[in-house]
Amino acid sequence: MTIIVTGGAGYIGAHVVRALADAGKDVVVVDDLSTSSAGRVRAHPLHRLDLAASDATNRLAAVLDQHRATGIIHLAAKKQVGESVARPEWYFRQNVGGLGTVLEAARAVGCDRLVFSSSAAVYGEPVGGVVTEDTPVAPINPYGQTKAVGEWMVRDAARAWGLRQVSLRYFNVAGAGHHDLGDPAVLNLMTLVLDRLEAREAPVVFGDDYPTPDGTCVRDYVHVADLADAHVAALNDLERDDRRYDTFDVATGRGVSVAEMLAAIAAVTGNAIEPRVVARRLGDPAVLVATAQRLRTELGWEPRHGLDDIVGSAWQAWVSQRESGVEPIRAAV
Ligand SMILES: NC(=O)c1ccc[n+]([C@@H]2O[C@H](COP(=O)([O-])OP(=O)(O)OC[C@H]3O[C@@H](n4cnc5c(N)ncnc54)[C@H](O)[C@@H]3O)[C@@H](O)[C@H]2O)c1
Structure with a gap:
């Protein structure tokens, strides 16, 4: 059972990689190392690949195929709110385009388990400040919007071709x-x-x-190791046929x-x-x-x-x- 972790060399991703390995899973990292370094994931195969590049779908599909991937945890994204306000079109290409690559490649090879990194930024400025997953999604900046769109994309893929997916909305990690x-x-x-x-x-x-x-x-505030554990639990939960929810706050x-x-x-x-x-x-x-x-x-x-x-x-x-x-x-x- 091989899990592909995109953004696996990053701050949160490297913790997810270790938690998966501790849980007995084979892990392969896909990362362009734009905000991270290979040294964080030395123990695992690493494919250096920009998911927002025009040839990324075929390259990622080849990686999924080569490792007979059974699931993907997709963390790769840009995360700076101010930068997203200054360069919205680039943020959409990076975060929404990158996820598009992942979904197309996953569909092409029949890899149908996906955990998506979302964010509390999807809630914007909620009335009262205490939210549940039923609080309306109302992001107030392009970064949060890319995460809201990402949640729709993975849900639509579930409807269209049976992807088993879950979005984890991280709070302050x-x-x-x-x-x-x-x-x-x-x-x-x-x-x-x-x-x-x-x-x-x-x-x-x-x-x-x-x-x-x-x-x-x-x-x-949530400890990054607890957040990493939530990914393992969410991935395992995708095997259940009676799941009621596809969105979880991690807080x-x-x-x-x-x-x-x-x-x-x-x-x-x-x-x-x-x-x-x-x-x-x-x-x-x-x-x-x-x-x-x-x-x-x-x-x-x-x-x-x-x-x-x-x-x-x-x-x-x-x-x-x-x-x-x-x-x-x-x-x-
Ligand atoms: N850190 C937080 O508090 C927080 C909160 C909510 C959500 N998130 C989300 O969690 C995920 C991981 O965040 P992080 O804090 O570990 O950030 P990070 O920058 O450390 O990790 C992101 C990783 O993705 C890689 N990456 C970025 N763009 C890529 C691309 N186009 N192709 C391939 N790889 C690419 C980077 O090189 C890096 O290794 C992101 O999706 C982020 O939006 C983080």
């Missing part, structure tokens, strides 16, 4: 399951704060006047504010953090948290890691990346 698999991207709160601390500068907080208990935004159900996160990072790193508070950012909802019940009830998934694990493992991996010379990936715009 952080932490590291292994020291060598930290998040190299300085794009989210955790790594942005660690980066500023390293530069001996004050981390920036966007707004402290939100209608939340301490005035800062509240988010739902803990627990909201953590920016101020709470800063306090946790201060405790773990031993730094006193005095943030610089600036104006709110456009499109940042005050609260974005999931009830995260469906994944528990249907797939028996439970997060094994709390906030301390998330922060502690992120810090260790950050230090380890610095020691091994991994360059941080910064926002393109």
Whole structure:
């Protein structure tokens, strides 16, 4: 049973690859290494392939055929919201075009199991801030829109040719399951704060006047190793004929504010953090948290890691990346 992991060399993908291998599956990675490096997946075959390129369908079909792939976990995508606003057409080519390649190739060779990486970005700015999978999908930027379209595409493929598919909507992913698999991207709160601390500068907080208990935004942080486990559970669940749902939020159900996160990072790193508070950012909802019940009830998934694990493992991996010379990936715009 060989599973193809697209984007398998990336931050989340490399964790998924290890979780699948731990679960006894053969894993093959497909990645163009545009935001990652081959060193993260040394133990597995890697096909370097840009899924958005014009000749990608035939090349991917050949890979699926060669390894007799039984399933695909499709994580490969671009994920920077600001860049997606600046270059929407490129984001659609990358994320929607890349998924089109995967679906065409899968159909051509009869590979009919697919787990799709979606995002909480599909919810946009939901009223009340606490969502379930039934909350209307209303993305507010091109990145979120590419994920919403992706969910429609995989669902339509299920109707058209029987693809067994599931979309996992990740909330705020952080932490590291292994020291060598930290998040190299300085794009989210955790790594942005660690980066500023390293530069001996004050981390920036966007707004402290939100209608939340301490005035800062509240988010739902999930440990990347727990997220990786959710992929194994979701993939296995595709074998069931009586599945009721094809969409799952991957979150803990627990909201953590920016101020709470800063306090946790201060405790773990031993730094006193005095943030610089600036104006709110456009499109940042005050609260974005999931009830995260469906994944528990249907797939028996439970997060094994709390906030301390998330922060502690992120810090260790950050230090380890610095020691091994991994360059941080910064926002393109
Ligand atoms: N990190 C998060 O908090 C988060 C939250 C929600 C959803 N997601 C989604 O999870 C997935 C993985 O994200 P990540 O955080 O690991 O990002 P990442 O940038 O570390 O990983 C993406 C991987 O895909 C590869 N890739 C990108 N474009 C490609 C292309 N055209 N062809 C082949 N490979 C390509 C990159 O080289 C990289 O290895 C993405 O789909 C992202 O949208 C991430």
